Amino acid sequence: MLMLSELMRFRVIDANGDTTKLTDLALGKLDTDYPLVTHMLYRQNQEVERVLPWSAVKGIDKAKRLIGVESYRGAKELDTPGQPVRLHRDVLDALILDLQNRRTTRANDLWLEQKKGQLHLMAADTSARAMFRRLFRRGYHEKDRSHLYDWKYIEFLRGDPEAVETGARYHRRITRLPPGEIAHLTATIPYLHAAELLSLLPEQLAADTLEVMSPERQLQVFEEFDEAFALKVLELMAPDLAADIVGHLDIELAQYYLNRLPKASGQRIVDLLKYPANTVGGIMTNDVVTVPLHLKIGKARPALREKLKEPDFVYFIYAVEEQPPHRLRGVLSLRQLLTAEDDQTVEEMMNPYLLALSPFDSPTEAGYRLLNSQLAALPVVGKEGELLGTVSIDAAVSQVAPRGWRAQAPKVFS
Amino acid sequence: MTQTRPPEGLEPVHELDLFQVHNRPPAGQVSLRLNIRGRSVSLRRFHRPPRGLLRWLLILGPGLIASSAGNDAGGIATYSSAGARFGYDLIWVMVIITISLAVVQEMCSRLGAATGRGLLDLIRERFGLGWSFFAMGILFIANSGIVVSEFLGIGAAAELFGISKWLVVPVAAILLWYVVIFGSYAWVERIFLVMTLVFFAYPVAAILARPDWGEVAKGAFLPTLDLDQEYIFLLVGLLGTTITPFMQLFQQSSTVERGVARRHYGPEKVDAYAGAVFSNLISITMIIATAATLHRAGQTRIESAADAARALEPAAGQAASTLFAVGLLGASLLAGAVLPLATAYAVSEMLGTPKGVSLDFRRAPLFFGLFTGLIFFGAVLALIPGLPVLEWLVAVQVLNGVLLPIMLIFILRLINDGQLMGRLKNTRLYNVLGWGTFILITTAVVIMLGSQVLTMLGIIPQ
Numbered sequence: 001m002l003m004l005s006e007l008m009r010f011r012v013i014d015a016n017g018d019t020t021k022l023t024d025l026a027l028g029k030l031d032t033d034y035p036l037v038t039h040m041l042y043r044q045n046q047e048v049e050r051v052l053p054w055s056a057v058k059g060i061d062k063a064k065r066l067i068g069v070e071s072y073r074g075a076k077e078l079d080t081p082g083q084p085v086r087l088h089r090d091v092l093d094a095l096i097l098d099l100q101n102r103r104t105t106r107a108n109d110l111w112l113e114q115k116k117g118q119l120h121l122m123a124a125d126t127s128a129r130a131m132f133r134r135l136f137r138r139g140y141h142e143k144d145r146s147h148l149y150d151w152k153y154i155e156f157l158r159g160d161p162e163a164v165e166t167g168a169r170y171h172r173r174i175t176r177l178p179p180g181e182i183a184h185l186t187a188t189i190p191y192l193h194a195a196e197l198l199s200l201l202p203e204q205l206a207a208d209t210l211e212v213m214s215p216e217r218q219l220q221v222f223e224e225f226d227e228a229f230a231l232k233v234l235e236l237m238a239p240d241l242a243a244d245i246v247g248h249l250d251i252e253l254a255q256y257y258l259n260r261l262p263k264a265s266g267q268r269i270v271d272l273l274k275y276p277a278n279t280v281g282g283i284m285t286n287d288v289v290t291v292p293l294h295l296k297i298g299k300a301r302p303a304l305r306e307k308l309k310e311p312d313f314v315y316f317i318y319a320v321e322e323q324p325p326h327r328l329r330g331v332l333s334l335r336q337l338l339t340a341e342d343d344q345t346v347e348e349m350m351n352p353y354l355l356a357l358s359p360f361d362s363p364t365e366a367g368y369r370l371l372n373s374q375l376a377a378l379p380v381v382g383k384e385g386e387l388l389g390t391v392s393i394d395a396a397v398s399q400v401a402p403r404g405w406r407a408q409a410p411k412v413f414s
Numbered sequence: 415m416t417q418t419r420p421p422e423g424l425e426p427v428h429e430l431d432l433f434q435v436h437n438r439p440p441a442g443q444v445s446l447r448l449n450i451r452g453r454s455v456s457l458r459r460f461h462r463p464p465r466g467l468l469r470w471l472l473i474l475g476p477g478l479i480a481s482s483a484g485n486d487a488g489g490i491a492t493y494s495s496a497g498a499r500f501g502y503d504l505i506w507v508m509v510i511i512t513i514s515l516a517v518v519q520e521m522c523s524r525l526g527a528a529t530g531r532g533l534l535d536l537i538r539e540r541f542g543l544g545w546s547f548f549a550m551g552i553l554f555i556a557n558s559g560i561v562v563s564e565f566l567g568i569g570a571a572a573e574l575f576g577i578s579k580w581l582v583v584p585v586a587a588i589l590l591w592y593v594v595i596f597g598s599y600a601w602v603e604r605i606f607l608v609m610t611l612v613f614f615a616y617p618v619a620a621i622l623a624r625p626d627w628g629e630v631a632k633g634a635f636l637p638t639l640d641l642d643q644e645y646i647f648l649l650v651g652l653l654g655t656t657i658t659p660f661m662q663l664f665q666q667s668s669t670v671e672r673g674v675a676r677r678h679y680g681p682e683k684v685d686a687y688a689g690a691v692f693s694n695l696i697s698i699t700m701i702i703a704t705a706a707t708l709h710r711a712g713q714t715r716i717e718s719a720a721d722a723a724r725a726l727e728p729a730a731g732q733a734a735s736t737l738f739a740v741g742l743l744g745a746s747l748l749a750g751a752v753l754p755l756a757t758a759y760a761v762s763e764m765l766g767t768p769k770g771v772s773l774d775f776r777r778a779p780l781f782f783g784l785f786t787g788l789i790f791f792g793a794v795l796a797l798i799p800g801l802p803v804l805e806w807l808v809a810v811q812v813l814n815g816v817l818l819p820i821m822l823i824f825i826l827r828l829i830n831d832g833q834l835m836g837r838l839k840n841t842r843l844y845n846v847l848g849w850g851t852f853i854l855i856t857t858a859v860v861i862m863l864g865s866q867v868l869t870m871l872g873i874i875p876q
Contacts, residue, residue, distance in 0.1 A: 093538050093546075095766070106538075106766025126766065134543050159529070159539075190530030191675065216673040220530075223677055247459040251446065254460070258450045270450055273457040276443045282459055327428050352426035360439055385428050 002060070003125070003140045004087055004110040005133060010065045012042050012052075014072055020044040022067060025087040025112075026051070027121065030169040033152040037112065037119040040067070041078065041086070050075045054119060087121070090158065095193060096124055097155040097185055099174060104188045107156075109134065111148055123148040161195040161224045170200045179208035186213060186221070195224035203229070207236035210245075219248050231257060235265045240285040240395070243272040272389070280366045281359030283399060284380045286389035289314055291346050292322045293329050298342030315376045318387055319350045327385035330354065356381045359388055366391055367399035470684060478607075478689050479668070479752065485613060485696055486749040487567025487742060488560060491807035492651045493697050494722040497704025499714045500645060502625070502633030507652050508698045509634050514851035515657050516690035517844060518822065521829050522662045523686045526669030527679040528838040533666045534764035536828050546764055549824060552817045556659050557757045559810035561788050564753065565796030566803050567746030570719035574739035580797065587793035590751045591786060595771055606751070609744020613696050615737050619729035620699040623706035630702055643869060646862045651808050653855050654815025656697065662821060664756045665689075667763075676838060700725070716804055754788035812862070819856045826852065 004025070011019045020042040028038040039051045052075040058068040085091065087110060096107050108130035111123040127147035133140065155174045164170070174182060174197070182201070186194035186209070198206045198221055210218055210233060222230060222245050234242045234257060246254045246269055258266055268286050275281020289307050291300050308314050315334055320326040330350030340349045355373055357366050357380045370378050370391060377390040420430045439445075445456045463469055496504045522533065529536060534553070538546035568586045569579030640646075665686065674682050704725040708716070716722050723738035730737045755771075758781050762769035768778040775782045795801075826848050829840045840848065 093543060103768070104766070108543075108766070128765070131543060131547075131765070135547060159531075190535075190670070191673070192530050220673055220675045223675060243459060248461045251448070251460065255448050255450065258448070263451075266450075270455055270457070273459040274455070276439055276458040277461070279440065321428075329426070329428050352428075353423050354427040355422045356427055356430070379427075381427070385430075 001140075002062070002112045002114070002119075003130075003133075004092060004112060005130070006139055007067075007112065008088055009137065010060070010067050012040070012067045012069055014069050016071075018044075018072065019066075020072075023049055024089055025054075025119070027085045027087060027091075030085060030156065031171060033171075034120040034122055035151070037087070037121065038084075042075075049078050051078055055117075057117075057119075060114065085156075085158075091121075091156060095157060095159070095189060096126075097157065097174065097189075097197075098124075098126070098149050098153065099155060099177070100149065100153045102177075102181060102185060104185065109140075121151050123151050124154055125149075155197070157189070157193045157196050159190065159192050159196065161192060161199050162226075164196060164199040165226060172200060175201055175205055179205060180212050182209045183212040187217065191217065191220040192224065195221045199225060199229060203232045204236050207233045211237055211241045215244065215248075218245055223249070231260055234269070235262055238285055239265065239268040239272055239287050240283065240389075243269045244277075247273060247277065275359050278363065279359060280357045280361040280363055280380055280391060281388070283363045283366075283395040284357075284359070284389035284391045285395070288379075288387070288390050289317045290320045290326075290387065291317050291332070293319050293345075293347050293350075294322065295346050296342065297337065297340040297344050297346065297349065300346055301337065304337070316379075316390070318379060318390075319346045320387055325382075325384045325386040328354070328356070328379055328381050328387040331379070354379060357391060363391075363395075363399045367396035370396040371400060469681075470688075478685070478692065479664075479748070485610070485693055485700075486560075486564060486745040487570065488563040488807045488811045489655045489697065490567075490700065490722060490742060490745070491563075491716070491804050492648065492655045492811045493700035494704045494708075494716050494725060495804070495808055496648045496652060497701040497725070498708040498716050498721075499648065500640075501705040501709045502629050502702065503638055503640070504645075504649060504652060505630065505633040505698055505701055506635065506637040507649055508656070508694055508701065510637075510854070511653060511656050511851075512690055512694040513847065514854065515694060516687045517847045518657055518662060518825065518851060519665050519690055520683050520686035521825055521840070521844065521848060522666040523669045523674075523682060524679060524838050525825070525829055525835075526666040527674040527682060528676045528835045530670055530675075532670060532760050532763050533663050533825070534760045536834070537824050538764050540828060540831065540834070541824070545824075549821065550761055550764060552820055553659055553663060553757065553760070556810075556814050556817050557753055558788060558791060559813055560658070560660060561750065561753050561792035562795045563807045563810050564746045564750035565792045566801070566807060567742050568750065569796055570803060571739040571743035571746065574719055574723065574735050574742075583793050583797055586747065586750070587789050590747065591789050594751055594755055594785070595782070606744050606748035609740055610748060612737055612741035612744065613700075615726050615729050615741070616696055616699040616703050619726045620702040620706065622728035623703055623725075624728075625702050625706035634698075641861075641865065643862075643865050646858065646865060647812060648808070650815040650855075650858050650862045651811040653858055654813065654818060655811035656694065657818055657851070657855075658814050659817055659821045660753055660756065660814075662825065663760050664752065667756060667759060676836070679838060703728070718804070750789070750792065754785050754792075757788060758782075758784040815855065816859050816863075819852055819859065822848070822852045822855070 007025075008022060010022050012022050013019045021044070022040060023043050024041040025037045026039040026041065028036045037054050039053055040057070041049050041051055043049050052069065052072065056069045056071070056074060058070055060067050092107055092110060094107055095104060098105050105126045107124040108127060109125035110121060111125060112119050113122045125148055129142070129147070132138070153173065155171055182197070182205070186197055189197070194217065198209060201209065210222065213221065222233070225233065234246070246257060249257070258270060261269065271286055272281070272284070287310070289304060291304060295303070304317065317332045317334065317337055318328060319330045319332060320328055329347070330352040331354060332346065332350050336349055355369065355375070355378055357369075357378050359380050359382065366378065370393060377392045379390050380388045382388045422430060439458060443458050444462065445458045446460050447454050447456055525533065525536065534546060534550060537549045565583050565587065569583045572579045572582035669682065704722070707725050707727060708714075708721065713721070719738070719742065720735060723735040726734035726738050759769055761784055762778065762781040765780065767780045769781040770778065773781070826845070829835060830845065832839050
């Protein structure tokens with residue numbers, strides 16, 4: 001068992017007794033539980049840093065503080081200073097995410113272990129004692145190891161969203177957490193780290209996480225995404241939340257994205273952007289499930305199966321006329337759809353007596369109406385009676401709740 | 415019969431004439447025409463930053479607070495002492511240092527926007543644990559001294575009102591502690607800021623006192639260097655109180671806190687510049703007002719807050735002392751809350767421990783411990799009987815001046831790190847101004863320390 005801070009005080013010695021100073025250790029792939037140290041960096045006198053594969057190491061003498069190598073043959077000059085990840089320069093003192101405890105902390109020291117001649121990064125020491133050990137150059141003699149955090153549950157970020165692109169590897173165990181928890185973790189780290197973290201998530205998870213982040217943070221993080229990732233995330237987000245982001249971008253950039261989004265999702269966002277933010281149109285979503293009025297339930301069910309997979313809000317199914325302008329005629333709940341007889345039509349089953357909102361109503365008033373009605377959503381209808389979208393209970397709560405509570409309001413329909 | 419809302423839920427939805435109400439967008443909504451996929455669409459949801467003056471006013475924030483907190487008890491004491499003792503002679507320092515302050519504050523703001531991280535954070539990540547503890551130690555010493563001076567300011571203001579400081583200082587300490595931890599600090603901060611507006615009385619007083627403007631101009635643009643020990647001591651004090659390590663820490667973390675991203679940094683510069691110019695204009699008028707009243711009347715020493723308040727007499731007459739007390743109280747309370755809070759934030763951030771007023775003692779012991787400890791320490795020390803208040807205030811600013819070059823080295827090295835800053839790296843002009851400031855302050859500090867050593871050795875007579 002070795003702590004990096006101790007190891008950094010070791011000297012490297014070859015068979016001829018030539019000693020050099022160890023300056024850093026380079027890691028191999030970071031997508032394993034316990035990354036392997038592949039190279040060591042050393043410097044002799046004031047010369048440039050050189051790299052030697054770790055396989056050249058014969059043994060480590062802790063008492064004499066020496067790392068024995070066969071010879072310095074095989075050492076190279078450092079050609080790409082940025083790569084790979086280096087333990088002392090990059091990981092030590094860096095911000096790390098402790099996924100077990102869902103917190104952000106700093107790597108005050110690193111625990112390395114030799115297994116079959118290979119050196120693995122095993123854990124991070126986040127205790128205050130580790131800092132004092134380093135400051136006063138003391139050795140590690142602690143029996144209690146509760147302050148060591150298993151590297152398996154640590155996500156190491158570099159603070160550079162482009163690192164994800166340049167092929168730097170990540171553990172990605174964080175992808176097992178629900179979006180809400182990831183968003184909560186990102187709130188405690190600098191925005192560049194947050195953007196990096198989201199960039200390494202699968203696109204759908206990144207979109208879901210972005211949806212639950214605070215609006216200011218959303219924008220900061222989104223603007224750091226590379227173009228392809230940003231487009232994919234916008235496409236996968238709920239259109240109302242995507243419209244919020246696009247509505248805050250610089251006009252040229254917004255136009256650029258709107259022209260490159262897939263047609264269907266791009267159109268949904270454009271439709272929502274037509275309404276000012278301080279109106280019902282500004283808080284509604286237009287990703288809703290509709291069904292033709294005269295369809296038999298038996299036929300409606302298989303037809304809706306595919307449609308039900310995508311939108312966030314599927315609790316209500318809106319019955320609309322077959323002919324343009326596709327006027328709204330009534331609503332069916334998901335339960336009604338499942339329990340109705342096959343030969344009944346949608347029109348027979350639906351409830352035609354609806355409360356409906358106009359897109360230019362005040363959102364606060366609409367929020368209260370929805371909460372008072374105890375319904376999960378209210379439809380928004382255009383001039384000619386056509387269905388424009390719905391205001392869900394999530395949107396209503398965020399209009400009515402005090403500011404501080406809004407971020408914590410549950411997102412029922414996402 | 416009038417009807418404001420159609421009978422929804424009472425008739426089938428398609429039979430309703432829904433659009434008797436709200437069928438138009440609310441007034442004042444601007445729409446933008448964009449070309450999307452070859453079609454021109456009118457969009458209304460775009461968030462447009464306000465134009466004109468309002469836009470610039472909205473940008474003002476951390477810079478203004480940092481600089482208002484800079485004109486605190488220690489600041490007033492130093493500016494007043496400089497004006498009373500040397501008249502207009504030291505104004506040139508303020509003119510030069512306005513540029514330095516603007517440059518330094520802007521660099522910190524830029525560091526915050528480009529990295530999203532605080533100053534101590536960056537020092538730890540780039541220079542390692544040892545240097546970050548060193549920087550933390552410096553900030554700690556400097557900030558603890560200032561916290562004490564804020565409570566001295568609160569005590570002095572209380573006595574001008576005729577209330578015992580033994581009552582006001584503990585009450586103020588508890589109040590600040592409670593408001594920050596349990597109350598809505600953002601709201602209280604505005605009250606403190608409004609109280610500091612009282613210092614606008616200084617420019618008025620400076621004009622009404624009819625100073626010799628020729629002399630003022632001479633003091634401002636013709637640097638004089640007096641090797642008198644007190645002159646150099648006050649010069650370093652002026653540097654230290656105007657560019658305080660705390661202000662850099664605060665400017666950077668509030669830029670981060672406000673969510674300024676590197677892509678939108680450009681206009682944010684104005685905040686740092688405006689804050690620097692605004693605060694130094696007030697400081698210069700403090701010197702002019704004091705010089706035109708106390709110095710002219712032959713009173714070259716300021717013994718108490720009441721003396722300093724007399725500089726406001728040309729503007730406020732009998733009310734000078736009350737006015738001065740209100741401003742002093744506001745500035746001291748503002749800095750008395752901001753400083754311990756910013757220190758606790760920065761230290762917790764650097765050490766990687768939980769932070770934030772939304773947590774509690776159990777979850778963030780270090781953060782709350784530091785915050786509480788600093789306020790307690792400040793209040794208790796400020797109540798020590800017989801503490802020479804004005805001397806302490808000026809001495810703390812001198813200490814700040816001594817520590818400042820060390821912080822400047824960190825800032826200048828960080829801001830020239832291309833990997834960290836990308837295209838927001840320092841330009842050559844900024845480097846010249848930044849290192850110029852460093853040289854200016856270091857020279858002043860070396861001369862001051864040197865002359866004190868020489869005095870102690872008896873080479874220069876006292």
